[in-house]
Amino acid sequence: MTSLPERYEAYLDCLNAQEWGRLGEYVADGVHHNGRKLGLSGYREMLIGNYEEIPDLSFKAGLLVCEAPRVAARLDFDCTPKGDFLGVPANGRRVSFAENVFYEFRGGKIVTVWSVVDKAGIEEQLKAG
């Protein structure tokens, strides 16, 4: 049995490899995201959409706090959205930002996600640029 941090890092590896066929090893069929039931297929579509908008997207946990069955991660992004990003016109400009996100695992799979992306920080950078 792998530890919860190992399990979570393997999930991030799966995202970074864009191995969508393996997403169901880490994400439960009935997964909820920010209070909405997306399900595995909706969750996969969301991630594929993220990569379409941000081709150089890469997931890296700068902070990881684990207390089973929960993981909290601060994800550090440094990437180049093609067009609008969270309503901010990025248009190919590089931007660094964080996402603070909580996950609940059941049976080794993510069942619930509560995510907040630092929109204010993105706005500040892209206005300054």
Place this chain on the structure above:
Amino acid sequence: MTSLPERYEAYLDCLNAQEWGRLGEYVADGVHHNGRKLGLSGYREMLIGNYEEIPDLSFKAGLLVCEAPRVAARLDFDCTPKGDFLGVPANGRRVSFAENVFYEFRGGKIVTVWSVVDKAGIEEQLKAG
């Protein structure tokens, strides 16, 4: 010795009671907030400013993930900012939103805070209202 979750809840109680003279029991002199060194006095000023802008502010952890020396909390707010809030004109309208925040403790006191407030969620609610 109290546990880290108990220590964190006592910190929230101190904020909710606005007992600013006791803040130094929970927050270190050289505290950093989102990469900036605020120090205890700057941190206190930030919180007092929050209460001036949002008189009915109340701190409540909906999710708490603890792995010493770190605490991750999802704070659920339901409050009524007087004027602008994060650049959004709230003007006395009620708004519910989350803050996902990481703390690092040293010697029982908070030394580092990494916070993201759900600005996109606030904008969505106040546009709809």
